[in-house]
Amino acid sequence: MRYLPLTDADRESMLRCMGISDTDELFADIPAQHRFPSLEEIPEALSENRLLQHFRQLAAANGHEQYLSFLGAGAYPHFIPEVVTHLSAKGEFLTPYTPYQPEVSQGSLQAIFEYQTMITQLTGMDISNASLYDGGTAAAEALLLMQRKSRRRRILVAESLHPEYREIIAAYIQNLDIQVETVPMDKTTGRVDLEALKSRLNNETGGIIFQSPNFYGVVEDAGAISEIAHTFKAYSTQVVAEAMSMAFLKPPGEQGVDMVAGEAQSFGLPLGFGGPYLGFMATRAEFLRQIPGRIVGETVDREDRRSYVLTLSTREQHIKRERATSNICTNQAWCAVRAAMYMATLGRTGLLEIARANHLNTAYFAKQAEGLPNVEVVFPKNFFNEVVLRVKGIEVDELLSHLEKHKILGGVPLKWFSPDYADCLLLNITEIHRKNDIHRLVDALGGAR
């Protein structure tokens, strides 16, 4: 077997060297009655050509590639330059371990240092970590960080946070002494209800966690939310599920936000049926000793050459053990390096241009949709690249069915998540959608009865 370099001759002579006659002796500690299970349900090895055939069949069982998709809701289709795919595939980035021996890991370490820098530039924050698992767990980690730093057990969570992120937060805190309360959305604007926020804040609230653009695609007034939180000495965390929005919208750091956490899949990672993605977290300097996850720092080696190293490791759980304040060891480092490659390739002008195209395409669709009798853009102001579409005169399922016949995936049905929007779809339009794709969607929507 090509992954097993030992030959039978090797095995024999190695056993002899060790004074053992049979490999089975190596496993003498295994309880005899359970040793060497038959594993008869497991098939025999597939050769390379047969394996490729097997996976081609599996791939063929996926029909989605035939469709024009407007699915978003936390995972976004973006253009990925070929250069990013090629560079990230290099074995030098794909196959090392965590860079614990920095002398031979400067490639990974510098790439992550550059990633950290770019994240701080986009968010307007002081520090970024080297990645978390995904947006949902990043949101949960941010909530825990607010609780820890404030030493207050009560945290407010905006209703308009991605439902999966809210579920993950609930799972993460279920065995901890933390109390979470929801702040409702203003149904006319789609934004966090600021009056409700004020009334729910008190001196026992550690912070507020809100998403912008939120799950319904609406851009929040992060400055107003943060200001209100700060009057109670509570922290303000902005969650970002669509990282591309950060190249279009004012940085959270310029709006009084204390920390930003979320999902950076949009930066060069394929949709990949949900993963691996890229959780990110960036904070103000005061959270330095508390921020979870790995961090790369700059230093010198003994020949005074600038070098990079994992630092502030004592925050981490493999050191803090039962006093650990977060749960992350292996993270998504390769994804962070790939995101850095993406951000570097698009660069300053590219990222601004592509982000802008996301919005212009979505705004164009919203304008075209105005003319349709059976749909309505629910929040026509302050969106980035997602809109909620109310469906009138026809059941949502029927409309989706109709669109599917036209080979269109018309967005995520919000009845999966929210009874208030059971008659709505969440549509995402990015730079990859062409003008005629948008018209195709509009025509198909118009033709549905």
Place this chain on the structure above:
Amino acid sequence: MSAEALKYTKDHEWVKVEGDIAVMGISEHAQHELGDVVYVELPAVGDSVSRGDALANVESVKAVSDVYAPVSGEVIEVNENLEDHPEQINKDAQGSGWIAKIKLSDPAEIDQLMSQEDYQKMIS
């Protein structure tokens, strides 16, 4: 500060009594075991502590070490110099590397601390 004047705990803290104030830090031995100190998390002035409570922690590159209150009382002063110069603990653990000053609530606790001799015996 002469080592003989100090009292010790089994967790490697030292105490110097000045009237009803106990100055404390980690011992020379502890500092040596820890290696280069990179960060000290100090208690807050005004905190009330009981003997044995976690008071502070001292971080090296690879480890975090809890520092426990050797006596009960109120933290009246902390060595803020350690915020920018944590290495002071390595340079002079039992002198200018002091961590906190505690106003004793129960002076009798001093008698329960180890003498320098007993501490030396313990660490050898």
Place this chain on the structure above:
Amino acid sequence: MNTLPDLLFEKSRPGKTGYAFDCDPLPDTTETVDPELMRKDIPDFPSLSEVEIVRHYTNLGHLNHSVDSGFYPLGSCTMKYNPKLNETVAAFSAFTSAHPYTPHHLVQGNISIMRQLEEWLCAITGMQAFSLAPAAGAHGELTGMMLIRKCLAKRGDPRRIVLIPDSAHGTNPASAHFSGYDVREIPSGPDGVLELATLKEHLDKDVAALMLTNPNTLGIFERHICEIAKALHDNGSMLYMDGANMNALMGIVRPGDLGVDVLHLNLHKTFSTPHGGGGPGSGPVGVAEHLIPFLPPPVIPKKETAPPNYHIPDSIGRVKNFYGNFLVMVRALAYLLSLGRHNLRKSAEDAVLNANYIRCGLSGSLDLPYSSRTLHEVIFSDKDLPVSTLDVAKRLLDYGIHPFTIYFPLIVHGAMMIEPTETESRDTLDHFIQVMKEILAEAEADPEKVRNAPYNTPRRRLDEVRAARHPVLKWHPKEQE
């Protein structure tokens, strides 16, 4: 300070561009967005040409040691070869372009992949069901402990304590603590394994579970595991097995048969998916029947035509967005299919053979703290070593060999944990043994030489104290003159 190689920001020049994407011209108006919400620029963000980007990352790559470039015997990490075929398969557009919210009937291939992987993992481990959601080992541990807690709570008997041996990885107590438990550390026995008597000493009605790594972090099989499982079960407690070291057990024994209630696996260790410099990984959690009702969503039903299930009334709740690290699962499945039944066992056998061969080759030169039989990894201590374990590790770098795991587990002084894996040739092992002997001899003859290693690597020893005392965690533009 010598600052080569330059950072992206230092190479950046305005006006350069690395991409070519064209959008259809559409009305260029942003009237629907309040102007104060928009950004105008991303100051100091880099601009480079494609050529410069390729050279930048290619040259960075050259500074990395990787499995692709050389021996990487990190204990408990299982740095085995990452098959390129798996990369090809994981890059199929049918997999990479699939949105996780795609209607199920259009992604039957993907759902099959997850189902097949779960079947394989059940067959290999003897567990009844798996959640593929967790993104890494620590994430799997957390999920597993949450499952235990929910199950016991549902029985009306929540309990407070989790027992953990002193040889455990730090993520074990961290995960237990995160699940609301108090941790009680229990000592390993003189043979390096957990003694039944020790367990019983600490077992009371407050104990929810024991977390056991098997083989443990000393590379030793916990041979009392069956009696331990029984004692736990008789006490109403459960057995969590940390499966990070599963590479020694594939085709050799099934943890489910030994009485394990819940375990996690590391696809990026045992199942060959690449470590990527620190992830992404995948940490599936396998459970016994009684824990199935508490699994996190989504659950992939065994029935071929049934869609993923999101409504699990007693679930611990969602632990990860969407399905988990799907493209990592694809690689793991490709690996398992490539290996097949007989090579599973053969891989474990070769892994154990290789580790014992190294043990044999070096036990004359280094102190072996435990004489017990070891499986896929071996631990030496730094007893009587004229230099430190760290020094030996750094000197290995000069030979193009990545060091073993150092200073873990904590119960061995100056621990050197060596795990060669099965994907190394005998020549590689012989070379490693010879190099170690050379370094040890050098440590006697010229210890300063070893203490100042490495010499031949892209960087020599770094000032880690400075990095921690004066953290510089991002690039800053130079101050204007």
